[in-house]
Amino acid sequence: MELTAQIGRGVLDGLAYVGALTRLSLQAAYYAFIGPFRGRPLRVERAFSQAMEVGVRALPVLSVITFFIGLILALQGAYELRKFGAIHFVADAVAISMTRELGPLITAIVVIGRSGSAFAAEIGTMKVNEEIDALETMAISPVQFLVTPKFLAMILMLPCLTIWANFMGILGGSLFGVAQADFSFLGYINATVDALFLRDIITGLIKSVMFGMTITAVGCSEGLNTGVGAESVGKSTTAAVVISIFLVVVVDLVFTSLFFFAGKG
Amino acid sequence: MPDANKMAAPAQNPDSDVMISLRDLRVSYGTREILHGINLDVRRAETLVILGGSGSGKSTLLRTLVGLERPSSGEIWLRGKNLATISDKDLDEIRRKLGMSFQSGALFGSMTVGENVGLPLREHTKLEDSTIEIMTRLKLEQVGLGGFEDYYPSELSGGMKKRAAVARALSMDPEILFFDEPSAGLDPIIAAGIDQLILELKQAFHMTIIVVTHELASAFLIADQMVYIDKGVIIAQGTPAEMKANPLPRVRQFFDRVAEPEVEQEMDYLQMLTAEHRRPVRR
Numbered sequence: 001m002e003l004t005a006q007i008g009r010g011v012l013d014g015l016a017y018v019g020a021l022t023r024l025s026l027q028a029a030y031y032a033f034i035g036p037f038r039g040r041p042l043r044v045e046r047a048f049s050q051a052m053e054v055g056v057r058a059l060p061v062l063s064v065i066t067f068f069i070g071l072i073l074a075l076q077g078a079y080e081l082r083k084f085g086a087i088h089f090v091a092d093a094v095a096i097s098m099t100r101e102l103g104p105l106i107t108a109i110v111v112i113g114r115s116g117s118a119f120a121a122e123i124g125t126m127k128v129n130e131e132i133d134a135l136e137t138m139a140i141s142p143v144q145f146l147v148t149p150k151f152l153a154m155i156l157m158l159p160c161l162t163i164w165a166n167f168m169g170i171l172g173g174s175l176f177g178v179a180q181a182d183f184s185f186l187g188y189i190n191a192t193v194d195a196l197f198l199r200d201i202i203t204g205l206i207k208s209v210m211f212g213m214t215i216t217a218v219g220c221s222e223g224l225n226t227g228v229g230a231e232s233v234g235k236s237t238t239a240a241v242v243i244s245i246f247l248v249v250v251v252d253l254v255f256t257s258l259f260f261f262a263g264k265g
Numbered sequence: 266m267p268d269a270n271k272m273a274a275p276a277q278n279p280d281s282d283v284m285i286s287l288r289d290l291r292v293s294y295g296t297r298e299i300l301h302g303i304n305l306d307v308r309r310a311e312t313l314v315i316l317g318g319s320g321s322g323k324s325t326l327l328r329t330l331v332g333l334e335r336p337s338s339g340e341i342w343l344r345g346k347n348l349a350t351i352s353d354k355d356l357d358e359i360r361r362k363l364g365m366s367f368q369s370g371a372l373f374g375s376m377t378v379g380e381n382v383g384l385p386l387r388e389h390t391k392l393e394d395s396t397i398e399i400m401t402r403l404k405l406e407q408v409g410l411g412g413f414e415d416y417y418p419s420e421l422s423g424g425m426k427k428r429a430a431v432a433r434a435l436s437m438d439p440e441i442l443f444f445d446e447p448s449a450g451l452d453p454i455i456a457a458g459i460d461q462l463i464l465e466l467k468q469a470f471h472m473t474i475i476v477v478t479h480e481l482a483s484a485f486l487i488a489d490q491m492v493y494i495d496k497g498v499i500i501a502q503g504t505p506a507e508m509k510a511n512p513l514p515r516v517r518q519f520f521d522r523v524a525e526p527e528v529e530q531e532m533d534y535l536q537m538l539t540a541e542h543r544r545p546v547r548r
């Protein structure tokens with residue numbers, strides 16, 4: 001009895017949390033896309049600097065990681081494919097796993113580590129310093145002022161980063177292809193292009209936009225819900241990272257199944 | 266709605282000069298009630314000082330007055346609206362006429378002092394940037410910070426941060442100005458400077474000012490009216506002279522700086538600790 005009650009409460013809390021995230025995202029989307037036409041100007045330069053921070057500064061680490069992931073995929077794929085004398089399919093395997101799944105996912109995880117945590121820390125510190133309260137007493141919406149530029153930066157930059165991640169992954173795969181599978185570099189790229197459908201890339205990009213919203217909503221909401229004292233900022237930051245990774249995987253599952261069943265019909 | 270306001274106003278205040286009326290105001294954090302039925306009127310151009318020991322609910326009262334906390338029951342009448350039931354839109358409308366200086370200053374660390382002070386103007390008016398710059402400079406000069414526009418808050422001393430926060434609170438020319446512990450954490454000379462600033466604002470602009478403090482010297486210097494809050498209840502109120510003569514032991518203790526029995530504070534402290542674990546459900 002006790003256990004079922006606890007599980008029930010856990011599920012309800014979880015749903016309420018997701019509801020709150022959705023509300024936050026909708027508010028941010030309102031201020032980003034509708035507000036500007038109703039006399040609530042957008043903080044464009046702020047969104048731009050956030051985009052630099054979220055996107056451009058993530059490029060070095062993301063490039064290295066996804067290059068390695070591409071190489072690993074090729075190695076793992078080749079291990080199986082070799083048994084069937086089908087090692088030349090390694091380009092297809094890397095291309096499809098990168099664009100449909102690993103490109104968006106690895107990008108999201110890198111961005112969570114760099115920016116999701118930073119959002120929670122920044123907003124959490126402002127909360128502790130009463131800066132969020134100050135915004136409210138000045139009749140400035142913290143969502144409009146703080147969350148919206150981050151939201152815009154994220155939904156623009158995540159797809160861009162994902163495309164870059166796909167590219168670097170394929171490059172990593174090509175290293176193996178050229179060294180071990182008798183591909184020329186151009187041959188490997190051609191095989192990749194032949195293997196990919198636009199649909200693979202698009203589904204990955206749709207996912208990445210959803211990931212961007214999830215990461216922004218979790219990071220900002222953890223920041224806004226920070227309690228009292230400096231140590232609660234640390235708690236919020238950790239929570240933002242853990243919850244974001246979890247929810248990104250859930251969103252991934254939901255959209256992958258959606259694409260799977262939609263693709264069959 | 267204004268009719269209800271008049272009906273609720275007590276007989277001893279027939280004048281229409283009442284800016285803020287509190288009726289049986291109760292405020293809770295989660296299940297713990299902090300303010301237990303506050304009744305209070307603040308008149309136009311009056312400076313009210315809220316006194317009380319730490320943890321008695323002074324900041325909570327101030328936060329409720331600017332709409333940061335919603336009361337669990339009771340009424341807060343301000344400019345003909347009841348903040349207890351007000352819509353977010355109306356609340357924002359009222360907030361443009363309020364200025365609040367937070368205990369920690371609450372300046373935005375990523376912006377210069379000038380940008381901080383100009384922010385409300387930039388968000389709420391269609392003024393040109395050059396006009397906003399001039400107005401910002403004026404506000405900063407008013408608080409004795411002329412020439413510090415381009416400094417970041419981290420480059421200012423504690424007293425200067427407080428002044429900058431006051432300049433920001435003044436930027437929309439508010440009708441009511443709120444201060445939470447304006448001189449807390451400042452050395453006595455700097456603190457006296459802040460008192461002086463409040464007095465100047467009061468004399469120059471006839472603003473309604475509400476100050477939370479536990480600095481007695483500054484309280485008696487600036488107050489027209491005082492209230493003493495003890496554990497979420499107003500136990501004494503009146504002019505500074507009346508308060509000095511107040512015979513209540515609790516008030517005498519505070520004024521004469523008699524050490525408090527520690528036990529009660531420990532209970533408060535424990536309650537505070539547990540309250541933190543009972544963080545309100547996320548909205």
Ligand SMILES: Nc1ncnc2c1ncn2[C@@H]1O[C@H](COP(=O)(O)OP(=O)(O)O)[C@@H](O)[C@H]1O
Pocket residue numbers: 294299317318319320321322323324325326533536537540541
């Ligand atoms: N956000 C909060 N959540 C829960 N309890 C709080 C919160 N803020 C203040 N309290 C509690 O409310 C009581 C009154 O606090 P406060 O109004 O800050 O007192 P004061 O300003 O007079 O020192 C304290 O016991 C404090 O622990």
Ligand SMILES: [Mg+2]
Pocket residue numbers: 323324325445446
């Ligand atoms: Mg306080």
